[in-house]
Amino acid sequence: MSSTPRLRTQALLFAGLIVGLSACGDSKDTGEAGASSRVITADGSSTVFPVTEAVAEEFQKANAGTRVTVGSSGTGGGFQKFCRDETDISNASRPIKATELEACTKAGIDFIELPVAYDGIAIVVHPKNTWVVSMTVAELKKLWEPAAQGQVKRWNQIRPEWPNEEIRLFGAGTDSGTFDYFTEAIMGKEAQSRGDYTSSEDDNVIVQGVSGDQYALGYFGYSYYEQNKDKLKLVPLDDGDDSNGAGPIAPSPETVAGGTYRPLSRPIFVYAKVKALQRPEVLQFVEFYLTQGVPLVREVGYIPMTEREQSMVRDRFNARKTGTMYTGTDSHSQTTLEQRLTK
């Protein structure tokens, strides 16, 4: 994500300023000086934001007097602040990069890497679409890559036996985390996509568009499929690699969490700063996240990890195991989360 100021960030900053100012006023009035020191700061991915925000809300309800501020300046922006010792917790929709790790090490920041949920993208077509039984990742790339813009327009250009009808595309808008994730997983590089499709940051628009058009194809966060099962048909995906499950695989809580629905499923993370855990409120918050977070994960539309993975993550935290599980450069490699946690 770029470092230029973003509208939403500015709005958040402004809102934060107001909250901050009013909080100052409050503490002066009541003479509570201690309250202002109990602040937990989190920043990072806008994809992880809803989960951390939901956890923060519940946590603040249970612990009056502690404030949790959650920003959404993107995974990269979040790590920048985190490694400058400005935040306690960093949200990330991908593992920390080697360059970011270096910055953190230089600044003497030790962290614990904690997977908190899975995120999946569903490929959907109209229920009356009889010809698409599955698609390969290569076909998806051919359909969505920038070179397809204005060129690949009909179903039979993907597979000759498919109808000679215009294919109407619906997908995530460029401001959406789903867009970054989809383009990176399918095209191999973030933000590379054709532009001649109906793009919306609102997944409901995509649901509406695909469910009303027999020749449509769309993609969006898996949770929206769950809510609109009767109006849409899921397209199983074949990544051409039989080691993570042979043939086409459709997304479901099992295949997303089990790591066989590739490459459109990934874990999302929270990074906790070891030094900050000395403060009881930060420790409490992270423990709250790892123990009470699951129903909230489901509520905001992500897929919870398996029981086993959850307990392994808790063990990892309790053992204060620092560093990253992802030493390689490729976040979409074939090792499952469970295998990584076991290491």
Add this chain to the structure above:
Amino acid sequence: MNARSRRVVEFIIERALFLCASGTILVTAGIILVLLWETLGFLREVPITEFLFGTVWTPLFYDKHFGVLPLVTGTLLASAIAMAVAIPSGLIIAIYLNEYAAEPVRRTVRPVLEVLAGIPTVVYGYFALLFVTPLLQAIVPGLAGFNALSPGIVMGIMILPLVSSLSEDAMRAVPNGLREGAYALGGTRMQTSLRVVVPAAFSGISAAVILAMSRAIGETMIVLIAAGQQPRLTLDPRVPIETMTAYIVQVSLGDTPAGTLEYRTIFAVGMLLFICTFALNLISNWLRERFREEYA
């Protein structure tokens, strides 16, 4: 109150009124300046020929193109459908209410019609998306879930009272002497309405139509909800399109970084939209002046 204090009060009131009046002018001037400034910034990076005559609009994507024509045709297509609905039915309603209907009927129907203009446009938008589109899909083969046809028709319903009420006012202003003359020559009601009253009220009717058109071009919510968000160069009313207004909303809602080229596109598109509606309003004024029939 003596004469002197009265003068002072008068002075204050006059200045206050002047400030109010000049305030609106200042705000308008400010809006135009901001639009101009950002548009010039946009045109420094994108040649104006590419902007006005390019046929692909993908400023937010990897392969960037800044041809505004798909947005323009989208806007014109939806507006044309709206006008095709609003002009005939609006005129027929106006003629009926003014020349045929009994006074009590006119007095009830007109306010009821005008309620149509008071319905929030977001309600019209969902009406188009969730009611009209499924209905039309049963009749029109190959109609997509998002299309130009359904919001166009609903937009026509929305601007209908604008056309009918303003046209009716214009027809009402035609002196009765003309009607009586037509009847005296043996004209039927139909002949009188269509050949005497409508031509006599032509300037007012055309001004009404153009105002309605400018309203349709600037309409945002209905097309944003029901027309889809895909800029495509087409005159096929059955497929998703994107209008200029809908594009501006889409970018404004997202977190496009301020000051970038992507951000400036919305000002360039806004400027174009402003020029369109401004030109239409000028034409409307001109028509009113040019074709005014004086009956004194």
